[in-house]
Amino acid sequence: MSDTPPVLTIENYALSYAGPDGPIRILDDINLTIRRGEILGLVGESGSAKSSLANAIMRDPTGKVVHESGRILLSGTDLTALGEKALQKVRGERISMVFQNAATALDPTQTLGDHLIETLAQHRGGSGLRAKTLELLGHVGLPDPETMLSRYPHEVSGGEKQRVLLALALACEPELIVFDEPTSALDATTGARLLDLVRGLQHETGISGLFISHDLGTVAEIADRIAVIYGGRIVEIAEPGPLFARPRHPYTRALLSSLPRPSDSLTGRRLAISHAAPAPRLGMPPPCIYSASCPHHLPELCDAAQVRLQVRDGRQLACVRADAVEQSRSEATEWPAVTVPVDQPLIEVSGMDVVYGRTSLLDRIARRPIRRTRALVDTSLTLRPGETLAIVGESGCGKSTLARALTGLAPYSGTLSLDGTTVDEMDRAYRSDVQIIFQNPDSSLNPRHTIATILLRPLKLFRPELSRRERREEVTKILERVRLPAEYASRFPHQLSGGEKQRIAIARSFAANPKVIICDEITSGLDASVQAAIVRLLRDIQAETGVALIFITHDLGVLRHVAHRVAVMYLGEIVETRDMASLDHPPYHPYTEALMSSSPSIDPDSETTRIRLTGELPTRSEALPGCPFESRCPRRLGEICKTPPPLHDFGNGHRILCHIDARTLAEMPPVWRFSKTIMEPLS
Amino acid sequence: MSVTFLIRRLFYLVLTAIVVSMIVFGVTQVLPANAAQMILGEYATEEALAVLNARLGLDEPAVVQYWHWLSGALTGDFGTSLRTSQPVAPVIMEAFGRSALLAGFSLGLVVLISIPLGAVAALRRGRATDLAVSFVSYLGVSLPEFVLATLLLVWLAGPSVGLFPASGYISFLVDPLDALHHIALPVITLTIILTAHISRMVRSEMVDTLGSDFVRAARLRGLSRRRVIVNHALRNSLLPAITVIALDVGYLIGGVIVVEEVFSFPGLGRQLILAIQNRDLPMLQAGALVMAMTYAVANLLADLAYAALDKRIQFE
Amino acid sequence: MRKLFAILGALMRNPQGALGLVLFLLLLALVVLGPVLAPADPESFNYGARFAAPSLEFPLGTDWYGRDLLSRVMSGARSTVLLALLATGIGTVAGALIGVLSGYLGGGADEVVMRLNDAVMAIPGLLFALMIIAVLGSSSINAVIAIGIAQTPGMARVARSVTLQVRALDYVSAARARGEPTSWIVLAEILPNTIAPIIVEATIRVAFAVMTLATLSFLGLGAQPPSPEWGLMIAEARSHLFRSPWPIIVPGAAIALVAVTFNLLGDGLRDVLNPRSGGH
């Protein structure tokens, strides 16, 4: 592949935007090439300027440019030298882009077909546009292109919109496609299918692309080579295999070591906490962009000359101490403490139902059928003291509803008991025992309150016996426990980073010494390195206090590092409950199997079975009589699936709700196949 | 959009009408003086008042009066004016027609002027054109109608320029050209002020839309600038502008009241001020109701238009 | 306090906000010092100088009684601006309370309140104010009350929509999950976060209030002569329109300037307080 001519060449590219305190260095010393038929992955954490690079290639800066230098060549044409008119001819025709958020990238007032026809007419003109459009829609795997033509964006699902964006990008068979986080907004199963599609198209048509993502796992699935970007500079470029097996730049290493892998439970690998701080952006750049965060920084060596991306040991790398780095080990988190299951459950839920939607007076007068969504259906689960129960499922599966019901935010029917006593109303005692942490720390902390106010509230409510001074002292203690300095008490949330805010949210939940904390997707919005730190914090606190956690997530990777048991939800029902220890072995619920196989991983030690779900997630407005997964199940048996499935109990708390008989389930192939080398020592 | 949605909105419309009529009625009950006193003026004697009150039905308990009015209104009979003894409905409808003409002309001009103006300002954001448009529209939204109207009256209808007649109204059926001539000044006043409002609105919507992902996406697909602006940015900016314009109908109605007063335009606004001054309850009721319904219907239509044009909006 | 300075600083970086703020401070100075600084008694007649054009003695000319227009405009700033602020204050507080409570309670109560609110909104504000004044009698304070009441439904609507947004945020859920009392949730969690948009809305409404007050005075329903209220000045000047334009131009310009000030300030605050349009 390296002998094919480059489609894109970026030479010494640098870009600065205007900022309130002077120019902000966005991109610096960028050199890369993408060859024909090659997909280059670009990976970086938030703030690494990976999207800015995409924008620079598209010649569409999002800030006020104060400095720009270098060249961006598209098959020899220097894009930086083109005027707006000339660019108009290049965009869409020779270079196109797939956006992160399909929901906002399509004009809501235009049909999907018109989007394509308009684009084709602009660049191709002539007739037969409709036929070409139909062909494109079929090409990106959209069923029934005819009807798709006349649909509006809001009438189709997120995955379908993303496919339309893909079709738009492909429309004029461009030389290069820039993918800007195309799967980040999608559910795991949908994202996996889109990745499959792109991969398939690439095999078919040999498109060249730049694939940007914050998720190494996703990039690993698709890219021929991967460039790691940090602080607006590329620090390392390598093919996926070698990169994962032997990351050489300290930043790449930190990034990888904080990412969970399927094989972690087998190898005993722990998540490391990266200390990579945001790169400096103002003033003169340091010789090595990572020097401020690098544990291996040696001024006399690293600061001697500008550290540029160079081929070192057959690897493009921007580090002069790579050899030393390779010898080091990174700090890692602890494994979950082995819990002794106590038979007395802490929380017991049985037959819990939550229904959303209300009937208006007018509806009642008109005697219209009541349209309501059953968000939670006949849910039963138990939580034991000191354990972590993970609840996984895609968006809309009801896992957050469960959290809201358990904390009194959603009215439910069914029974709930805490410590053996049935909870009739959410009284102060219950609320003080059961706390919740929300996904988004930006919205879960009142921006108008100081950290002290935020932390004092639960103390005032649940520990009224404390004096004012004791409460103040307690706040300091709590902050200490979440590894934050005491002076943070007087700060406001907006003065904190995302990870710090989440620590405050955690601190608030622990303030009243609860028995249970419900963590609702608390690591989802965070970069991997921050996620690792939060996971470790939770684990530490659990070890100290013995609190039980309900850990809600859609990310299967992190599960292994936090949970003792897992419950899988689909359409408001728990379809499977099992121990984490048995996660790598069948039987699985067919949905669990598909979900796990959709989770992208960068594990050089494992291989994932490819199982993809077709169709779209239905909405559960009526009581489904049968199996909720019936409409999309790859292992669907037949009509029987439309009746309520039986619950198989495989012992050890492993339960599966499925019509498939226990034996067949038990004989399913495992989702992950691990390399022999790691399997042996553990068996 | 469903039938239930329509039914519900119509139900709210009726509810609005009833609430408005009750408020207006309640207000007139506590107003000092009544229609009889106003009719008799300085000639009111105790006896004469009593006679007239009885004749106008003003001596009955408030609830009975309201019921009379309501039951009449429900059958389409809005009563006779206490002041002029003429049937209310035709007078109000005629006045409404004239006000609607005034408002319609203004609104038409406003749409023609303000949309391009707002769009151009947004496209040239921060540049001289934008600043000029912003300056003028700030002035427009900050100048009360009566000040502008009076200044225009002095200037354009004054003896030195004398471009337009100062006041009066000629029916379009009689002499369309003369009618246009007569309606010009009030229309110009309303147009200037509303243009300021709406072009500001269009500008800010357009600025938002221009910064939206789909406009960027359209641009990055290599679509022509014209197409990006007209088919994507402008189209999506105008949708929210429609609702704003509908809300501005309320503002327009207020403006119409003042402008009609200044230019002695025989529209609904003047009729209402007269009705308040003369405690002419049936006239006030009908006029206020027509105004409130105009506002409510304009908003309903805007919502419907929004729904028809923006397929995302789903009304239950 | 630090937050206030941060907002002011941000305002100064925003062209509209900066201009608005400067004008606002000038206006504030005029409100406080206007009557003191006015060169002449705003009410005393100058028989010999009726309808004088601007001159050294009368920088902005005089009116039909020979009263100094500059002094009148300066003295009138206090009542005009303070009354407009007061009217907006009434409308804002009442509207915000109704809107926030209605939005927080939701359900049937919200439905009823908002339907009534919509119905009242359907009555044009000016007409509503006219009716209220017809009941209360014309005076400045009644005009203030009328405008305040007329502004309430609109404000309630804004406050409610902001409340609905805030109510859906996790910190409110967190407070509810904690079992916080309703008073805490409404007053400490929701209200402070609805303040910014409400302040923006209120600032722009001050401009409206200035204009509506003037309009009411113009229609003879607001301030009482011979007070130098600007709308009243214009109304009175109308009968002398063709003898001298100054008595109408001077207060007209003053009204426009104050309205521009608050519009600029409101737009500036909107930009500054709204993260979406706050720039990069």
Place this chain on the structure above:
Amino acid sequence: MTKFNVSRRHLLLTGAASGALALGFSPKIAHAQMAGGTLRVGLNITPVVLNPMLTRLNSEYMLAEMLYSGLTTLGLDMSAQPDLATEWSANDDATEWRFILRENATFSNGEPVTSADVVASFKKLLDPETAAPGSRNLGPIAEVTADGDFAVIFRTESPYADLPVSLCYPTAKVIPAAIAEGDFESLAQTPLGSGPFRMVEFSADQRAVVEKNPDYFLDGQPLLDRVEIITFPDAAGAGAAMLAGEIDMLLEVQPTDFARIADASGITGLRTPSGRFLDVVMDCTVEPFNDPRVRAALAMSVDREAMVELVAEGYGTPGNDSPLNEAYRFYSGAPYKSYDPEGAKALLAEAGYPDGLSLELVASAKPDYRSAMAVVLREMARPAGFDISVKTMDHSSYLDQVWKKGSFYVGFYNMQPTEGAIFNLLFTSGASWNETRWNNPEFDALIETADRTIDDSKRAELYADAQAMMRDEVPALIPCFFDLLGAQADYVEGYKQHPRGSNYGLHMVSLGEGAPAR
């Protein structure tokens, strides 16, 4: 100041005007060939009441005058002139009057006007159920009877020398007996009278169009084919329309606008001194106005000449705290009270207010010189220690809450045809509108005697005493009379402003050379 020196025919005890053309009403017959055409008249007070017996505004009087006839009409000299009645006579003590009707008058439905119609009309007019405004201004009529088909007899309860003049009252119109006794309400929509014009179109608040009545009882009249009456809601609009040539005639011009309009080319300003006045009413029964010294102090605090200048823009005459000025026949001149704030202050101190007096003066918003006067008074009286705050209110609230009820407010009154009418309307104890509650028996006696007195010189004496009494006691402050101001296009001929302000004589108006063809 223009003196008002029209020679006036005095009380017609056995008077009979033989000629159709009364004094002062003499259209230029020389231009008879110019007869015809359409006159456009601008008003700024909208006529709304069409029923002639229920009218109460000048604009309505004008319409009624065009569509209906009365028994007599008021001449420019405030004497009774023939209308339907051609001659009249009274018995010796003036308690019984006989009016002879013309025989050629017909209603617009073709029916002749007979004594039965007159009797029915007056019965209706005097019926309290009708609630006709001004029915108490008609005099102490006890009975109206027919005397044959074309004569009627009026009997009064007491001797009443002014009856023919009081019958000129604008609401005293004759309507068909069938209507008076039957569908009286129909007059609100459909006029039916014997006036010089007939109604063509009427929409309240906008315009009214009348056309020549071909069967009008005066030969050759009206001269115009058509009159269009256009209503403007405010004076500014009306003035602008006049300047723009949209109207030929403006019956009322604001003092502030007069010079501008009168100076415009092609326009003639019309100005007639009148007894129309603004007064400051004080309730003489309540503190502090029950002390005559307070009232006198206030009277001393007014610069009357300046008041005329500032409130009436100079188009008026100063007043001396009596409702009569030179427009009235029995006006007794006296030097105007001088402006003496120091003296007023002293008087006020004497009355027990050494630190001055705070008062609230109420002024209706209509017409706007009421509040102008209040403001000027406030400023003038300030040095004397009066601290007057002005409160304006809309006219309806004023009528409801202040008029005849308040203790300190600005009143505004039209000229009345006779001295007796104005005194009996406002200042006697039995006055219909006794706002001041001055209730001075001595004054009452003077007026009552004057009413009965036939001898002019005696009446003049009685009225002079009454005026002097008011000057001294100041039941109301009357500082300023207003001239009637109007404007017409130069080509309009034959229009004479009537000082009383409620008669127009448009049937004698014609369009001369230069009139636009319409």
